Amino acid sequence: MDNNTDKVFSKNLFSNFSSSISFDKRIYKEDIKLSIAYSKALKKIDILTSEEQKKIEEGLTLIHKEIESGKFKWRDDLEDIHMNIESRLHDLVGGIAGKIHTGKSRNDQVATSLRMYLKTRIDYIHKLIRNLEIEVVNKAELNFGIIMPSYTHLQKAQPVLLSHHLMAYFEMLERDISRFYECKNRMDQIILGSGAVAGSFYDIDREFLAKELDFSRVNKNSIDGVSDRDFILDLANCITTSMMHLTRLSEELILWSSEEFNYINLPDNVVTTSSMMPQKRNPDYPELIRGKFGRTLGNLVSIITMLKALPLSYNRDMQEDKEPIFDSIDTYISSMEVMIEIIKGSNFNKKVMMDSASGNILATDLADILTMKGVPFRESHITISKLTNELHKEGKSISDLSKSELSKALGEDIDIDNKKSINSRNIVAGTSENRVKEEIKTAKKILNI
CATH class of the missing domain: 1.20.200.10 (Fumarase/aspartase (Central domain))
Structure with missing residues (x-):
């Protein structure tokens, strides 16, 4: 029996320029599943008989197995995944394969x-x-x-x-x-x-x-x-x-x-x-x-x-x-x-x-401490900036100063280290130990781990 799909789509074109089969064949599972579902819909409106629908579904299932096993022969002249499958279906079940495209377009x-x-x-x-x-x-x-x-x-x-x-x-x-x-x-x-x-x-x-x-x-x-x-x-x-x-x-x-x-x-x-x-x-x-x-x-x-x-x-x-x-x-x-x-x-x-968490890494904390003691933040910022610049000229940084040296330089009692710094950020989204523990706990709940 003549393959009507081939009659319509197998053309002697200039080249395979219009063919997409090299890449759209990866959707073969979905295309076959779609065609099986569509054959059932056609049966519901009496375009296909129950026997015809069964043959088409069996043919499509066989095509799926052929593709999975690597035995299916892909053809560029049929352009795409849809016509390759329909043409093969025609080979397997005959002219009723032509019904599968009723009311359906590529x-x-x-x-x-x-x-x-x-x-x-x-x-x-x-x-x-x-x-x-x-x-x-x-x-x-x-x-x-x-x-x-x-x-x-x-x-x-x-x-x-x-x-x-x-x-x-x-x-x-x-x-x-x-x-x-x-x-x-x-x-x-x-x-x-x-x-x-x-x-x-x-x-x-x-x-x-x-x-x-x-x-x-x-x-x-x-x-x-x-x-x-x-x-x-x-x-x-x-x-x-x-x-x-x-x-x-x-x-x-x-x-x-x-x-x-x-x-x-x-x-x-x-x-x-x-x-x-x-x-x-x-x-x-x-x-x-x-x-x-x-x-x-x-x-x-x-x-x-x-x-x-x-x-x-x-x-x-x-x-x-x-x-x-x-x-x-x-x-x-x-x-x-x-x-x-x-x-x-x-x-x-x-x-x-x-x-590595050293150098002038506590500079902002020092400015914040001065601000908490009543100094306007912008003035605190200038004070700490001057301090870091002066230390830089001496080849030093804030972490090189002892607690007493730092307190003397700023004229205030200073008690700060990295752990105190992170735990002072105890606001939501902050880096304090409590907040990060909560963050991890919430994430683990989301992930069910």
């Missing part, structure tokens, strides 16, 4: 199957973020009590708990989870049934399809449905933002593992040596995460540029949405998996960090 099909695929990726991303959060919180709890310098402008600022610094990344990751959740919620609407653009001629039960394909709702406008790619843009933005957070963490790991800082020892399985210099322990993995951010940002720009000024509704330009979002997903997932391993296997150098 426009609403791809908009639905892509949403299905991306929702599964977001679920996996959510698990990865949670796993990274667990490692961060575990490290914060394990290293509780270590005092280190905080930094602004990469200059030592004020003493803080290392645990407080680590928990800052927990907060970033929590925002990432929130963004991914909102992204998934916005894309969680079925487009199938919108047809090519005007909606289906057939009385397809779209609520049934939504339930079968795990969508929470049905879209309201067919024109928007087949042309909307905001959900891809949203996801690309979520990935780029979270990758940016990973680059900030990577940058600190790179700096902190240098000999100049020596705050952290990275695990052996994420560092490499030099081809020439045998002593080197290069932080290649965090450097690669830092570098790969450019790919996700470039993909975001690519997608939004592709969508700019497109007239309604579907245009073939939209085929260019898949490669960048797939690449961003792959890049982000591999980066997250690597970062989890890095944090899990890293160890902090307590003595180095504690010793």
Whole structure:
């Protein structure tokens, strides 16, 4: 029997320029699941008999097994995943395969199957973020009590708990989870049934399809449905933002593992040596995460540029949405998996960090002490600034002065050290031991650990 799918779609085109099968075949599971559900919907309106629907479902199930086993033969001349599967279905069950496209366009099909695929990726991303959060919180709890310098402008600022610094990344990751959740919620609407653009001629039960394909709702406008790619843009933005957070963490790991800082020892399985210099322990993995951010940002720009000024509704330009979002997903997932391993296997150098919390790091505390004694803060600021400048000329810093020398220099009784400094920040979000303990406790409750 002639394969009518091949008759319609197998063309002697100039080249495989229009083919997307090399990258959209990754959504085969979703596309097959969609077609099985759609065959059931067609049976409900008597387009398919029960026997025909059963044959189609069995054929699609066999195609799934062929793809899984690597036996399926992909064809560029059929352009995409949808027609490759339909053509093979025709080979297996004959002419009734042609009924599966009744009232359905590739426009609403791809908009639905892509949403299905991306929702599964977001679920996996959510698990990865949670796993990274667990490692961060575990490290914060394990290293509780270590005092280190905080930094602004990469200059030592004020003493803080290392645990407080680590928990800052927990907060970033929590925002990432929130963004991914909102992204998934916005894309969680079925487009199938919108047809090519005007909606289906057939009385397809779209609520049934939504339930079968795990969508929470049905879209309201067919024109928007087949042309909307905001959900891809949203996801690309979520990935780029979270990758940016990973680059900030990577940058600190790179700096902190240098000999100049020596705050952290990275695990052996994420560092490499030099081809020439045998002593080197290069932080290649965090450097690669830092570098790969450019790919996700470039993909975001690519997608939004592709969508700019497109007239309604579907245009073939939209085929260019898949490669960048797939690449961003792959890049982000591999980066997250690597970062989890890095944090899990890293160890902090307590003595180095504690010793580094010195110099003029208590300058703000001294200004605050003077202010509490009635000196206007701006005047206190000037006084301490003059003191640090004078000490600098002598090659000294505040930490070089004894308690009595410091009290004499400021004309007030001064009693301050790093631990007193951090515990004076006992306000919500502060770095005091009590507040950071609460922060870790709250995070552990969120993570169920």
